[in-house]
Amino acid sequence: MEFLFPLSLLLILIVLVNIFLKKQKPQPTTGNHPSDEQSQLLPPGSTGLPLIGETLDYFFKLKNGVLEKFVAERMKNYSNKVFRTSLIGQPTAILCGPEGNKFLFSNEKKLVQVWIPSYFDKIFPKVDNADSGVASSNTEQTKLIRKQLPAVLKLENLISYIGTMDAVMKQQLRTEWNREKINVVPTVSKFTLTLACQFFLGIEDPKKVEEISKFVRDIDPGIMSIPIDFPGTNFNRAIKASKMMREKIQLIVRQTKIDLQAKRASVSKNLLMHMLSTADENGQFFSESYIGSHVFALVEGGFGTVTSTLTFVMKYLSEFPHVYDEVLQGKAYYLGPVLGTC
Template identity: 25%
Template sequence: MNIFITSLLFLIPIFLLLSRTRKTSKRIPPGSLGIPVIGQSLGLLRAMRANTAENWFQERIREYGPVSKLSLFGKPTVFIYGQAANKFVFTSNNSMLANQQTQSFKMILGDRNLLELSGPDHKRVREALLSFLRPESLKQYVGRIGEEIRKHLEMYWQGKQQVTVLPLMKILTSNIICSLLFGLEEGTQRDKFVACFEEMVKGIWAVPINLPFTRYNRGLRESARVQDMMKELVHEKRLQLEGKSASPHQDLITFLLSIRDEDGKEVLSEKEIVQNGALSMVAGYETSAIAITFIIRLFANEPAVCAAVLQEQQEIAKSKASGESLTWDDLAKMKYTWRVAMETLRMFPPVFGGFRKALTDIEYDGYLIPKGWQIFWVAPMTHMDNSIFPEPSKFDPSRFEKQASVPPFSFIPFGGGPRMCPGNELVRIEILITIHYLVTHYEWKLAADNLFSRDPMPEPSQGLPIKVWPRELS
């Protein structure tokens, strides 16, 4: 009898636990976690490289519905999509969801960058970055950005019969960012910084295996060099500010150093300035370069669109004296060009999607998302939704003639809500000025096939080689 009672007492907690697990598991979204550790990661990566990722997710939606579970990069994940899903991801408070970056991203960029912070720290650092990157502040840098673009075209495009667009656009955007964010002008210091930075970025997207000769290992080493160079920059600029030989608006670093609290102390620590400076370069380096590259690709495929952009840009060029820089007011006139850019971002968003982490058990659309699980959102699922954007595969800039006609949280190349990319205005300026000088000075046609793949960002076949020649203006 005692053995029976002891066994019963032992089995009751197990029975209750199993009952609770069974009850809970019924509320977890449908789907499969797949093979341990690997899950569906390889299938998704293959689909992205083959440019069939949207179909891959559509198959999941047909089988499981708009909410389903899977395993990505070693972690249980819930995939959600749609306007309501985007709103949930981008507007949920910090006690419910947190940013979830890959291990390699965190180890290379550090734990004090904006994408790793939450709560008051996230708000403090974001507000500091936005103060520099808001339109009112960026107005004064339009001329400097234009000068970088003109120098780039003279060096890499002028007199050439063929160029490869994507690597050149990466050079251009890294030069703009080095000048604007760090005050690094042409020379060996900037060249060394950019070379280290490029290796660091490769490590961010690598498998986090820290063995010699791996991309991750090189990324870690170059990250240490980049941060050492940035610490030296911070020290130099702090001395310049103290000696009043530098303006607080000289570049991002001096600006962040100049922000003080009520007690006169720096709002951001040196570590936060260094890591968020590096993050700003990562965010603006590839995304802008890819966006401009796909617009150039588009113009070769859509001559009528190119002609309409050219007409708008020629009107602006006629109003400028020879060698005169573009101004903020000129950018405001580029309405059609920006609609073309937004339609390009809709069809080919540089960032395919992203992760959030559930900080607590979350009820969503009738399902339970357990604490600690990842939530995965995907931009093309609303960008290419026929019920939101009719004939989504057709390039149609008129979709953006009236911004109010675009449903909220459906167009998300820069994210949304309080987590929207703080550098989206800088991206707009880079795109508009670059397109202005390109279309008014050059014509081109594709010199390779029209394919592209994602790894993880979209890249045209062979980096988009084009045959280029000077534009004959009437």
């Protein structure tokens, strides 16, 4: 269960300390120790050991599926609203409860902006469209890829995806779910990755999906691991798998481009086709490496979050059989009050 927590969980719960009052410089004081005055503006908490911080405790609880204890213990000791810590060598603030969630979601691009640890560049390297060798910033890359998504996620396209999702699910119910005992995580993983490959890459061949899934199985543990790039570590295996997966996707991009030029393939509604047939704001078409890098990130990112969500839905349905019975009968059911969540 240790890898069911997606990267999005960290991005939602964890915010660097410097987002607090980063745009507000500390007011001058008459004291002789302005650094002490500034430290009083930070949330309560502990940064743990030098360099390591509280990373070991965090990953120990993550591995044992009790990550909530990491937060609960510090909420009890420091504050039930916000506390500071240090994770993976980074000063970090964790916001808790409805107020913390509201602050994050209502202040994006105002007081809060998405931040990704620098070591993620080793797993998700950024590539400029011009292949100049100089990668643009996280923010610039995010803006560019977000401009491509609306065209792919238009209402008429989303409606057409429903038929594909239904067909894939029915096929997998016959082949993967038709047994007495089911290991949910790998089974759901196969379903979500199959859909991701179809919607982003236009891949329907199960053998090709399986090839990509082998890389994903090495990348996921590396994302949620201590970033030690040493042979044998999860992080090192993730870097190697990332490189091989990007090379595989780039080959798919190149072959699709050749098929389009030779008119052996028709333009479909997946992201790859859209990026191959659309120019950027400067009138230049996206390079193969640029497309491969971004499609890779979307396949990996979309796969993990959906897999986690579906797995927990299955878990809760098994724990609340009366809800399962209602769903089985085709009745809509809001799980919030039943599960005690908001």
